[in-house]
Amino acid sequence: xxxxxxxxxxxxxxxxxxxxxxxxxxxxxxxxxxxxxxxxxxxxxxxxxxxxxxxxxxxxxxxxxxxxxxxxxxxxxxxxxxxxxxxxxxxxxxxxxxxxxxxxxxxxxxxxxxxxxxxxxxxxxxxxxxxxxxxxxxxxxxxxxxxxxxxxxxxxxxxxxxxxxxxxxxxxxxxxxxxxxxxxxxxxxxxxxxxxxxxxxxxxxxxxxxxxxxxxxxxxxxxxxxxxxxxxxxxxxxxxxxxxxxxxxxxxxxxxxxxxxxxxxxxxxxxxxxxxxxxxxxxxxxxxxxxxxxxxxxxxxxxxxxxxxxxxxxxxxxxxxxxxxxxxxxxxxxxxxxxxxxxxxxxxxxxxxxxxxxxxxxxxxxxxxxxxxxxxxxxxxxx
Amino acid sequence: xxxxxxxxxxxxxxxxxxxxxxxxxxxxxxxxxxxxxxxxxxxxxxxxxxxxxxxxxxxxxxxxxxxxxxxxxxxxxxxxxxxxxxxxxxxxxxxxxxxxxxxxxxxxxxxxxxxxxxxxxxxxxxxxxxxxxxxxxxxxxxxxxxxxxxxxxxxxxxxxxxxxxxxxxxxxxxxxxxxxxxxxxxxxxxxxxxxxxxxxxxxxxxxxxxxxxxxxxxxxxxxxxxxxxxxxxxxxxxxxxxxxxxxxxxxxxxxxxxxxxxxxxxxxxxxxxxxxxxxxxxxxxxxxxxxxxxxxxxxxxxxxxxxxxxxxxxxxxxxxxxxxxxxxxxxxxxxxxxxxxxxxxxxxxxxxxxxxxxxxxxxxxxxxxxxxxxxxxxxxxxxxxx
Numbered sequence: 001x002x003x004x005x006x007x008x009x010x011x012x013x014x015x016x017x018x019x020x021x022x023x024x025x026x027x028x029x030x031x032x033x034x035x036x037x038x039x040x041x042x043x044x045x046x047x048x049x050x051x052x053x054x055x056x057x058x059x060x061x062x063x064x065x066x067x068x069x070x071x072x073x074x075x076x077x078x079x080x081x082x083x084x085x086x087x088x089x090x091x092x093x094x095x096x097x098x099x100x101x102x103x104x105x106x107x108x109x110x111x112x113x114x115x116x117x118x119x120x121x122x123x124x125x126x127x128x129x130x131x132x133x134x135x136x137x138x139x140x141x142x143x144x145x146x147x148x149x150x151x152x153x154x155x156x157x158x159x160x161x162x163x164x165x166x167x168x169x170x171x172x173x174x175x176x177x178x179x180x181x182x183x184x185x186x187x188x189x190x191x192x193x194x195x196x197x198x199x200x201x202x203x204x205x206x207x208x209x210x211x212x213x214x215x216x217x218x219x220x221x222x223x224x225x226x227x228x229x230x231x232x233x234x235x236x237x238x239x240x241x242x243x244x245x246x247x248x249x250x251x252x253x254x255x256x257x258x259x260x261x262x263x264x265x266x267x268x269x270x271x272x273x274x275x276x277x278x279x280x281x282x283x284x285x286x287x288x289x290x291x292x293x294x295x296x297x298x299x300x301x302x303x304x305x306x307x308x309x310x311x312x313x314x315x316x317x318x319x320x321x322x323x324x325x326x327x328x329x330x331x332x333x334x335x336x337x338x339x340x341x342x343x344x345x346x347x348x349x350x351x352x353x354x355x356x357x358x359x360x361x362x363x364x365x366x367x368x369x370x371x372x373x374x375x376x377x378x379x380x381x382x383x
Numbered sequence: 384x385x386x387x388x389x390x391x392x393x394x395x396x397x398x399x400x401x402x403x404x405x406x407x408x409x410x411x412x413x414x415x416x417x418x419x420x421x422x423x424x425x426x427x428x429x430x431x432x433x434x435x436x437x438x439x440x441x442x443x444x445x446x447x448x449x450x451x452x453x454x455x456x457x458x459x460x461x462x463x464x465x466x467x468x469x470x471x472x473x474x475x476x477x478x479x480x481x482x483x484x485x486x487x488x489x490x491x492x493x494x495x496x497x498x499x500x501x502x503x504x505x506x507x508x509x510x511x512x513x514x515x516x517x518x519x520x521x522x523x524x525x526x527x528x529x530x531x532x533x534x535x536x537x538x539x540x541x542x543x544x545x546x547x548x549x550x551x552x553x554x555x556x557x558x559x560x561x562x563x564x565x566x567x568x569x570x571x572x573x574x575x576x577x578x579x580x581x582x583x584x585x586x587x588x589x590x591x592x593x594x595x596x597x598x599x600x601x602x603x604x605x606x607x608x609x610x611x612x613x614x615x616x617x618x619x620x621x622x623x624x625x626x627x628x629x630x631x632x633x634x635x636x637x638x639x640x641x642x643x644x645x646x647x648x649x650x651x652x653x654x655x656x657x658x659x660x661x662x663x664x665x666x667x668x669x670x671x672x673x674x675x676x677x678x679x680x681x682x683x684x685x686x687x688x689x690x691x692x693x694x695x696x697x698x699x700x701x702x703x704x705x706x707x708x709x710x711x712x713x714x715x716x717x718x719x720x721x722x723x724x725x726x727x728x729x730x731x732x733x734x735x736x737x738x739x740x741x742x743x744x745x746x747x748x749x750x751x752x753x754x755x756x757x758x759x760x761x762x763x764x765x766x767x768x769x
Contacts, residue, residue, distance in 0.1 A: 017657055024653040031646045060550055061484040061497050062722070063450065064583075096447070160445040160615075197585070230552060234486075240494075244486070247494035250724065251714035255422065259415050259643060266411040266647065270654040273404035277661045336635075 003298075007305040014278070018310060021274045025314025025358075026321065028267045029351055033322035035260050036347035041338050042253060045242030048174065051212035053113065053238040055086070056205040056222055058231055062088070065201035066231050074205055077221050079214035084109040085183045085202035091154030091163060093144065099336050100140055102154065102179040104186035105206075107133070113208045116173045123148070123169030131185055133168035137176030143333060146170070154179075159193040175339040177332070212237075264354060271362035275307050279366040286370055287378030296371045303367045304360065311359030319351050386673070386682050391690040398662065405658045406698040409746050412647040413702025413739045419640035420738075421709050421729040423633035426716075429727040430629050433567040434622030436598075438510055439605055441591040441618045448628075448720045449482045453587040458614060465607070467600040468593045471509070476594035478506040481579050484723055485550060485572070487539040496715075497723040498535055498542075500550065500572045502579030510592045511568055519544040519559030524575050527582070530559040532569040534726040538715055542572070553582040567625060570715070570726045592621065628720040648746050651698075655750030659691055663758045670758055671766030680759040687755035688748065695747020699740050706731050 011018055056074065058064035065087075074083045084106035091102045107128045110117065119127075119135065126148075127133045136146050146152065150167045165181055183202070190198045209215050219235035226233045236244075246253075289299050323343050331341035370378070395402045434440075441462060446452035454462075456479075462468075463477035470476065481502035488495035505524070508514050522528035529548070536542045536557075547554045555574060563569050580586075595601045601620055608618035663670070670683060709729035718725035 016660060020653045020657045020660075024650045024657075027646050027650045027653075031643060031650075035643070059486075061486040063484040063497070064551070090451070155445070157445055157447045158451045160443060232552070244494045247489065247492060248496040248717040248722075248724070250489070250496065250716040252716050255418070255714075259418070262411050262415050263647060266408050266651070269404045269408045269411075270650065270657075273401055273408075273654065274657055276400060276404075277658075 003302055003305065007302060007309060010302065010306050011309055017274065017278070021271065021310055022314040022317070024270050025267065025311060025355065026318035028263055028270075029315050029318030029355060030322045031263055032260055032351050032354065033319050033343050033347055034326075035256055035263075036351065037322075037326065037341060037343045039253065039256055040344050040347060041332075041341060042246055042249060044340065046239045046246055049238035049242050050114075050116070050208075051237060051239065052209045052215065054207050054209060054215050054219055054235055055238055055241040056207065056219075056233050056235040057203065057241075059223070059234040060232075062203060064231065065198060065203055066205065066233065068200045068202050070226065070231070070233070071202070071205060073225055074207060074222055077218055077225075079210050079218050081208045081210055082109050082112045083205055083207035084113055085204070086206040087183065087186060087201075087203035089154070089156065089181075089186065090158050091156045091179075093152065093154055098144070100177050100179065102134075102181070104183040105180045107180075107182055110180065113206055114173070117171045118173055119169045119171045123171075127168040130166055130168050131182060132164065132166050134165035134179050134181040135169040135171050136167060136179045138170055138172050139176040139330075139333060139339075140179065141170045143177075156189075159189055159195050159198075161189060161193050163189060177339050206238075264358070268358050268362055271307070271311060271358050272365075275303070275363040276366040278306070279303055279363065279370050283370050283373065283378050283381035286373065287375050287381070290375045290378065300367050300371045303363050303371075307363035308356065308359040311355045311362075315352055315355030319348055323348060386678060386686040388689065391686060391693060394662070394666075394690060395693060401658055401661070402694055402697070405655055406694050406701055408651045408654045409695050409698025409743055410701030410705060412644060412651045412746065413699050413743050414705040415647060416640060416644040416742065417702060417706035417731055417735055417739055418709060418729070419636055419643065420735050421706065421731045422714070423636040423640065424730040424732055424735060425714075425727040426633040426636070426718075426725065427629050428730050428732075429565060429567055429569075429725065430625045430718075431622070432565060434620065434625040435510070435512060435594075436620065436622050437595050437601060438621035439593045439595055439601055439608075439618050440621045440624045441593065441608060441616050442589070444609075444615045444617045446617065449480075449589045450484070450721050450723075452589050454479065454589070454591050454616060455587050458616065459588060459591050461614075462591050462593060462608065462616075465593075465604060467595050467604040469596055474506070476506060476509060477591065478504045478510055479576065479588035479591045480504070480507060481576055481583070481585060482589040482721075483550065483579065483583055484721075485548060487542065487548070489538060490540055495539060496717060497721075498539060498572060499570060499721060499723040500529075500574060500579065501568070502576035503573050504576045507573075507576075507592070510594055511563065511566075513564035513566065514561055514568070515563070516559045516561050519557075521559055521561070522573070522575055523558075525578060526575065527553055527555045527578055528558045529555040529572050529574045530561045531557050531572045532726070533560045533562050534569050534713060534715075535572065535724070536560050537713075538724070538726060548572075550579070550582050551584075565728070567718075567725060570718075570724055593618075628718060644742070648742070651746050652750040655691060655695070655746065656754060658694075659687065659751045659754035660757070662690075663687065663754050666758075667761060667766050667769040670761055671763050671769070674761075674763045674766065683761075684755050684759035687758045688751055691751030691755070692744060692747045695743045695750075696740070698747075699743035702743070703731075703736055703739060 087104040089102045127135050146167050148167050153162050153164050155162050215237045222235045223233050332338040442452035459479045463475040468475045483500045484497040487498050521530050531542045546557045605618040710731050712729050715724050715726040
């Protein structure tokens, strides 16, 4: 710390250069935090799903539906607290660009199976009492101006019908971009649309187990029960279920990591180049310092300190800007399929560590070379 | 009087470390741009090449994809004998197909994705051109046999020749692998349509495909089917049908490409500026000398701008070289229209490379403008005294 002042003076010696380097760091780290957050959001479902919840679907794929009668048999499995149908509706609000998920559920059991979905008692009752009722997430309400009592129409490409719902509640929770409505109402639609293939069927059964430890056993028991029927099932915890959707993204995740690596490497080049220029220009000074008795390691430490200071300042601004921006503006309003956009502490720490490494590595070689010169060599330098 | 370009090139060689570092920074920016755009382009080209210009696809009105469409057997019979459908001998060139999905784990993973299974008839092979069995044989009509696209077989578990997979309660045996010249069908499994209908207890088809003679016949027939109030069907050119699926996946990628490259370009621009300012500072005396020799401010400005443009273009070349091998990389993601896997190649196309050059040149220009102006504005006496 004796040299803190000297390091600071050195950093500020070429203000324009420092400013440009710091700016380069700021934008790169902003980008790294942004991409890291996109990756977190891709994986949020499989990390934060309720460990006591399990999902049962047709073992071939979600394109096949399950008989609604399976529900009673699942309910009877030991350790199952509650179970309800959970069927993808795929309704479109006005325009395909307004995509949001909508599911048919059992309004009475939903509160128990999805305790994180929060509404007032009055809203739950209003939802349960209205056959045509629907509840929407807070974010959907903000995005489309949904208010309780409002009638909204969703166009269903699956059943080829325009379906009217009445908003009965606005819930808060982890995913506030979904609409839920009554499975009974879906059954009526199926009948009026003449969609016999969907009659008395559910896409998924969502169940709540007594404890997370029960989930694997319950899953096995359910699947064993239906293995020789026309509709064999695949049951798994909600987290695994979410992971299976995440895996549908395929190469995209790996691809984002690749981009982050490219940004880091590019940052290393920028910093490395700047620090190499800085160190080389001071070759003569290194000679002087050595001549008045400074040890090689002290001089190297000065350079290292300078590099780390620059990278840490740049990182702090870049990361800080990203965190502040994404805290104050929730990007999930603008990105379809994203239910939140929150930089996680892990991302922030990783980005910070990355910038430290960049700071250390980028100054390494030039420092090693220049501080290794003899006094005479250094003083004779023409830099 | 302009400075010879050799002067710039020699200068770049003298500070080769710095030149390369700056060029690589621009190169990486260009490479990332090309990577993301090549991914989007790969999806787009796969989908746009899938539809044949003279094929008309018929789905239920209101359907956004074959998966949620249905066309009855009676409707199919009416459709195939409509005026304007090409005949081969006495048989109309028309086919009805069934689509379903099966969930398969990816190779080396426990999780996977939905793969589209298409039930096809004998005419399907004539309507979808380019079908070619590359291993084994094609399925026999009436049997529970399947041909799997080579790409899908490479990406998912249990879909090699000889493997079995289950739909409902029926096991299908993979008897061959096929290719279709890069189309979306290379993300599918093909089985006999009648066998799939009985396996899935389906009475209706997902879609009907009709071949017409020319573009006029296509629009006339499409209008006739879509406007028929009794049919409740929608007929569009197969090409449009596939092109309309592009938006979802590749649109997001293009936005991402724009966002990432803009920020990376700003970073690269700052880095380039740094290098050029250092170059100008180091060469102050030299600039003074050049001015004494009679080179004007303009010549100095142009010389420095040119110098950094050379670095930028070198960067673009590096970036393009880094991205080119992607043309041989095959990958896959979800086509959200059908909730199923779409396998495709990255496509670093000529127009993308052209954009990369313009883009790189812009980074070079913007990054060096201010340092070059500083060089040009140096006063001779002060420069020489530096």
